[in-house]
Amino acid sequence: MVNIEKYMKREIAGVGQEDNIQTVRNLMLKEDISRLLVIEDNKAVGIVTKKDIARRLAQTRAPWQRRPIDKISVSRIMSTELKSLLPDTRLEDTARLMIKESISSVPVIDGDDRLLGIITTTDLIRAFAENLEGVYKxxxxxxxxxxxxxxxxxxxxxxxxxxxxxxxxxxxxxxxxxxxxxxxxxxxFLDLNDPKKGLKMKRIMYVRKPQRDSRASYRYVLHSPLTAxxxxxxxxxxxxxxxxxxxxxxxxxxxxxxxxxxxxxxxxxxxxxxxxxxxxxxxx
Known part of the structure; x- marks a missing residue:
């Protein structure tokens, strides 16, 4: 199979450590990507992913204790333990690294650690579609x-x-x-906050179990968080x-x-x- 140089992305969308999560979300939406490298001096120093953002937004603290995402810096949620590869790495070796390390993207660097691009699972899926017909059901x-x-x-x-x-x-x-x-x-990318009413909630009606010889009654839970x-x-x-x-x-x-x-x-x-x-x- 071919090397990652054929499938890697050379145009890299990146952010700095002091950028905020709102900036990250907006850039992910604009570029239709699921992770961003954190770059300093043309070197990758970290990565932030959609999962990092989702984990932060799902924190269970009370709404008034939650810090707005435009006030949370990338440095607070990014991962810093990065693996990297050279452009002549074979696709299957890249796949093995991703599975072993449970990662979905790897920066591609040259011999001087300068950033050349990034290879992602989506890039490997494109290679799969083009090279592995008839191999697996x-x-x-x-x-x-x-x-x-x-x-x-x-x-x-x-x-x-x-x-x-x-x-x-x-x-x-x-x-x-x-x-x-x-x-x-x-x-x-879910907007959890209503600018006028604060954190979005919904009203849910449920049936209260009736007592003997009485009818079922209905109640509303006035402050229930959003559901699936x-x-x-x-x-x-x-x-x-x-x-x-x-x-x-x-x-x-x-x-x-x-x-x-x-x-x-x-x-x-x-x-x-x-x-x-x-x-x-x-x-x-």
């Missing part, structure tokens, strides 16, 4: 144990599932039927166990998504993610 690489939630779980619960299981998405299901998905991108149904992406793109993984990779690239639920007779039987495809590349 979805059933060979998919994850069968899918982490799911329902529409009424809180966003804090969703983030907790992501953290505890080291995943970047949670499938929202109705029984065993997938009805939507929430990704770390959805949470990172407020964020869910419902136009779900799915795939099957027998689909060629190179076509799955192409579908991910075409639609700008990082995972596809795998269904059989409309029921959820697994999920295939960019990470699963990278694992497949690492086996080569």
């Amino acid at each position: 979805n059933r060979d690489l998919m994850t069968e144990n899918v982490i799911t939630a329902n529409r009424y779980h809180s966003l804090y619960h969703i983030v907790t599932l992501m953290e505890e299981n080291s995943i970047s998405r949670v499938v929202i299901s109705d029984g065993n039927k997938p009805v939507g998905i929430i990704t770390v991108t959805d949470l990172s 149904e407020d964020v869910i992406t419902e136009n779900l793109i799915t795939t099957t166990e027998d689909e060629d993984c190179s076509r799955t990779a192409a579908t991910m690239l075409k639609n700008g998504i990082s995972s596809l639920p795998v269904v059989k007779n409309d029921e959820l039987v697994g999920i295939i993610t960019k990470k699963d495809l990278v694992k497949g590349m690492a086996k080569r």
Whole structure:
């Protein structure tokens, strides 16, 4: 397989340590990217990702104790333990490094540690689509144990599932039927604050269990945090166990998504993610 020099990005969007999270979010949206290198003197000194932002926004402190994201500097949330590669590194070796270190991007440097570019999982997926047709079916690489939630779980619960299981998405299901998905991108770019009313809340009506010989009564929870149904992406793109993984990779690239639920007779039987495809590349 070819070297990463063919697939790496040479135009690098970066930020400084003193930039704020609002600036980071805006730049990620503008450039349609999920991580930014923190750069000083043409050298990468750290990285900040959507997951870092989602983790910060999901903190459970009271609304009045939360610091506005335009007041939080990149240095407070960035990761500083960076791995780096030379441009002549093979794609499969890059895939092995990403899996071993649980990372989704690696700076590419020259012999003097000067930054040349970045290689990401998306770049590896493009290489997968172009080079590995006929090698794997979805059933060979998919994850069968899918982490799911329902529409009424809180966003804090969703983030907790992501953290505890080291995943970047949670499938929202109705029984065993997938009805939507929430990704770390959805949470990172969610506007949690209403400029007029403060932190967004919703009213939820629930049925109080009736006492003997009395009717059920209804109550409103006046201050309930947002739930999965407020964020869910419902136009779900799915795939099957027998689909060629190179076509799955192409579908991910075409639609700008990082995972596809795998269904059989409309029921959820697994999920295939960019990470699963990278694992497949690492086996080569």
